[in-house]
Amino acid sequence: MMFSRLIFIVSFIVLAGSSVQARLLSRVKPESAGMNSAHLSLADSALNHAISAGEIPGAVLAVVRHGKMAYLKAYGNRQTYPSAEEMTTNTIFDLASCSKSSSTAICAMQLIERGQMRLLDPVSRYLPGFQPWKDPKTGETTEIRIQHLLTHSSGLPAYASVEPLRKQHGSPCPDALLAHISNVRRQFAPATGFRYSCLNFITLQYVIERITGQSLADYAHANVFKPLGMSHTAYCPPAEWKPIIAPTERQADGSVLRGVVHDPLARVINGGISGNAGLFSSAEDLAVLCAALQNGGEWNGARILSPATVKAMRTVPENVKEFGRTLGWDCYSAYSSNKGDLFSEQAYGHTGFTGTSIVIDPVTDTSVILLINAVHPNEGHGVIRLRSIIANIVAASIIK
Numbered sequence: 001m002m003f004s005r006l007i008f009i010v011s012f013i014v015l016a017g018s019s020v021q022a023r024l025l026s027r028v029k030p031e032s033a034g035m036n037s038a039h040l041s042l043a044d045s046a047l048n049h050a051i052s053a054g055e056i057p058g059a060v061l062a063v064v065r066h067g068k069m070a071y072l073k074a075y076g077n078r079q080t081y082p083s084a085e086e087m088t089t090n091t092i093f094d095l096a097s098c099s100k101s102s103s104t105a106i107c108a109m110q111l112i113e114r115g116q117m118r119l120l121d122p123v124s125r126y127l128p129g130f131q132p133w134k135d136p137k138t139g140e141t142t143e144i145r146i147q148h149l150l151t152h153s154s155g156l157p158a159y160a161s162v163e164p165l166r167k168q169h170g171s172p173c174p175d176a177l178l179a180h181i182s183n184v185r186r187q188f189a190p191a192t193g194f195r196y197s198c199l200n201f202i203t204l205q206y207v208i209e210r211i212t213g214q215s216l217a218d219y220a221h222a223n224v225f226k227p228l229g230m231s232h233t234a235y236c237p238p239a240e241w242k243p244i245i246a247p248t249e250r251q252a253d254g255s256v257l258r259g260v261v262h263d264p265l266a267r268v269i270n271g272g273i274s275g276n277a278g279l280f281s282s283a284e285d286l287a288v289l290c291a292a293l294q295n296g297g298e299w300n301g302a303r304i305l306s307p308a309t310v311k312a313m314r315t316v317p318e319n320v321k322e323f324g325r326t327l328g329w330d331c332y333s334a335y336s337s338n339k340g341d342l343f344s345e346q347a348y349g350h351t352g353f354t355g356t357s358i359v360i361d362p363v364t365d366t367s368v369i370l371l372i373n374a375v376h377p378n379e380g381h382g383v384i385r386l387r388s389i390i391a392n393i394v395a396a397s398i399i400k
Contacts, residue, residue, distance in 0.1 A: 023229030023300045024284050025069040025291055033070035034400030035063070040071055043393045046386065051076035056355065056372050056381050058087035058246075062283035063394055064367040067291045067299075071394075072283065078246040081256060081377035092232055092245045092282050093371045094262050096352030099279035100201045102289060103220045105150060105313065105328020106304065107208050110223055112146075113309045116211050119147040119327070126207045130182045133189045146207070148190045149200040151317060151325040155186035156199040162264045172269045178206055194323035196335060198265060198276035205275025217273045227302040228288050233281040235261075236272040245280065246373040248354055256377060262354055277352070283369050290360055290367035314348045314362065337384055338370075340391025357387045361395070368394050 030037040043061055050056050058076030062069065072089050079085040095102065111117040117126075122143035124130045132141040133155055148154035160180055162172060169176035181199050188195070205216045212219045217235035225233045237245060237259050247258040259280070261267045266274030288299060293313075297305030305313070313327045324332035329348040339347050344363035351357045355374030360367045370390055374381040 033065035039397040098352040101350040201275035230285040338387040342395035
């Protein structure tokens with residue numbers, strides 16, 4: 001009897017410690033956050049309709065306002081093949097390109113505010129052999145700088161296919177990818193055009209790793225996720241998380257990717273740790289990150305960025321104003337429709353190919369996290385319009 005009581009006490013202490021470590025946002029009713037719950041429920045109808053129409057398998061929606069979780073719901077299934085599994089609010093998703101903003105960009109900006117790197121530093125300062133833009137007519141060269149990578153104005157191509165790299169280098173590896181990026185033809189002079197590119201953020205990853213001497217995964221964990229208590233956010237998630245990870249695409253052998261990143265460059269060449277993709281997280285963890293960004297870079301006593309850095313991250317630099325990309329996020333480029341039509345002009349966000357989306361509006365102090373495994377069991381699901389609809393419903397539900 002005493003032994004059983006001791007086990008109970010120890011278990012309670014462990015669970016209590018875990019909840020403190022997780023630092024999840026407190027849950028409140030929408031009205032307590034100045035929102036209309038009846039209007040917010042229209043999001044339920046929109047998401048359930050998309051599920052019944054076969055447009056998506058399932059979703060998790062989180063709405064953060066004034067540092068509180070005003071809405072958190074799960075819809076449909078996190079898995080439909082080979083068997084059905086119900087979606088839950090603690091489901092962990094492959095964030096795809098939301099990794100760029102939620103991890104790589106924040107890590108880069110930390111190095112900038114700590115004096116280890118500048119936005120105007122040429123990439124070649126950290127990656128010797130990284131070639132500048134060369135004018136085909138005059139032969140004059142222009143350096144590609146850190147700011148160009150963050151704003152997708154570097155001129156690097158959008159992507160690199162795995163198979164050509166395999167043929168050229170035999171066994172694809174990060175060194176082979178770096179060699180390719182360093183020498184691949186630049187499509188335009190830096191800051192004269194916009195091209196959304198995974199190669200920009202893979203290059204940033206290599207710069208971060210050269211400066212810190214750590215993998216992107218280790219640095220991000222120690223400096224972003226662990227301080228904020230984001231206990232279900234990681235690259236290459238551990239096996240024990242697998243039951244609550246939303247699977248993505250079905251493979252040729254009939255299996256589905258589950259806990260393994262969907263993006264080919266991240267999966268095949270960078271071993272799951274990549275500047276462009278590879279991060280796994282849950283809606284509740286991302287809500288903490290959004291709350292920190294809305295609070296000037298600090299949450300629950302843990303500071304990951306200074307207020308000046310957060311402001312810089314959500315501001316489009318003057319020299320690339322026409323393109324609408326901030327230092328790691330998106331304000332008004334052609335990829336920003338996930339913001340919808342009703343949030344403020346200062347709202348910023350990012351999307352991921354797997355179906356993930358984050359929108360943060362500093363004017364209304366509201367964040368919308370919509371996580372969908374839209375590539376399960378196969379690619380082809382369209383979520384662009386749905387993201388906008390959900391953003392509009394959330395924005396219109398704000399009454400105070």
